[in-house]
Amino acid sequence: MSPVVPGLGEMRPHVRRSVRVMDVAAVPPANEATWDRWLRPAELAACRERHRPVLHLAARLAAKRTMLALLGLSHTDGERDIEVTGGGRSAPGLVLEGRVARRAAWAGVGQVTVSLAHADGHAGALVVAHCGPQGRSRVAPAGGLDILELSRWRLAVHRGGASLVARVTGGYECLADSRKPALDVWRSAVRFALKECVVKAVDGFPSGGRFHDVVVTFDDTGRPILRCTGAVGRHLSAVQLEPYEASVATVAPGVLQAVVVMRQAGKA
Ligand SMILES: CC(C)(COP(=O)(O)OP(=O)(O)OC[C@H]1O[C@@H](n2cnc3c(N)ncnc32)[C@H](O)[C@@H]1OP(=O)(O)O)[C@@H](O)C(=O)NCCC(=O)NCCS
Numbered sequence: 001m002s003p004v005v006p007g008l009g010e011m012r013p014h015v016r017r018s019v020r021v022m023d024v025a026a027v028p029p030a031n032e033a034t035w036d037r038w039l040r041p042a043e044l045a046a047c048r049e050r051h052r053p054v055l056h057l058a059a060r061l062a063a064k065r066t067m068l069a070l071l072g073l074s075h076t077d078g079e080r081d082i083e084v085t086g087g088g089r090s091a092p093g094l095v096l097e098g099r100v101a102r103r104a105a106w107a108g109v110g111q112v113t114v115s116l117a118h119a120d121g122h123a124g125a126l127v128v129a130h131c132g133p134q135g136r137s138r139v140a141p142a143g144g145l146d147i148l149e150l151s152r153w154r155l156a157v158h159r160g161g162a163s164l165v166a167r168v169t170g171g172y173e174c175l176a177d178s179r180k181p182a183l184d185v186w187r188s189a190v191r192f193a194l195k196e197c198v199v200k201a202v203d204g205f206p207s208g209g210r211f212h213d214v215v216v217t218f219d220d221t222g223r224p225i226l227r228c229t230g231a232v233g234r235h236l237s238a239v240q241l242e243p244y245e246a247s248v249a250t251v252a253p254g255v256l257q258a259v260v261v262m263r264q265a266g267k268a
Pocket of ligand 1: 056059086087088090091092116119146147197199203
């Protein structure tokens with residue numbers, strides 16, 4: 001089992017993370033030319049062929065703006081110096097160029113990873129960066145973001161019933177919950193969202209991996225505690241990563257943001 005993570009632990013100096021979730025109603029429609037100022041042609045083309053382009057555009061804009069914020073830069077004219085690559089059915093990446101790349105080098109930012117998420121009305125991004133005088137770390141940090149609308153989760157549980165809950169919730173978690181008040185939608189939603197974050201942080205479940213390998217319990221104050229076991233735990237050991245942060249926040253009424261950050265295992 002990998003080490004227990006405090007739900008909202010203080011970030012260590014060499015790993016920084018920034019997250020931004022945008023209300024999709026507040027961004028321009030997908031076909032507006034404004035997007036050309038923020039996204040590059042390849043990004044625009046990839047997003048515009050998706051079923052709901054605006055979600056993918058907004059997630060990429062959030063990624064760029066959160067990267068700029070992490071570097072202490074304003075977003076005026078900085079977005080096109082950052083390219084969001086990949087995504088779709090695999091992990092996205094960030095390429096920094098020009099003024100943004102120079103600022104990152106000046107700030108001692110080594111590896112940068114990004115995670116994207118969208119729900120019906122929101123889209124967002126988590127950026128995790130290795131920072132410090134030592135520059136690049138032997139192992140790049142990783143992160144996963146998930147956005148969950150509680151009403152949709154409630155509906156999914158209603159429709160999927162016991163089989164959905166059983167797929168997501170393992171025996172140890174059921175045991176831990178039995179000592180607490182009745183299993184509520186909030187707790188199962190937090191659990192599911194954090195597990196989806198882990199899936200994203202490791203770029204898909206490793207062979208043999210499943211939701212039960214990610215164990216989410218809650219401390220007395222309701223903060224989540226994350227452990228990775230089984231195939232997921234073994235995968236993390238192999239790539240020398242360990243969970244570092246597992247946190248949740250409400251970004252709008254009924255909308256949950258979950259964040260998981262992984263850092264190089266054994267780092268003080
Ligand atoms: C990868 C996964 C977590 C994505 O979740 P989702 O709810 O479909 O979509 P979200 O809006 O939360 O996230 C979408 C983003 O995840 C990112 N993503 C997709 N696959 C990814 C992967 N393997 N690793 C990291 N990020 C990935 C993409 O950037 C995507 O955004 P984009 O299309 O704009 O590029 C999910 O599809 C998955 O595989 N879950 C695992 C197990 C499972 O079976 N779940 C079903 C529910 S019971």
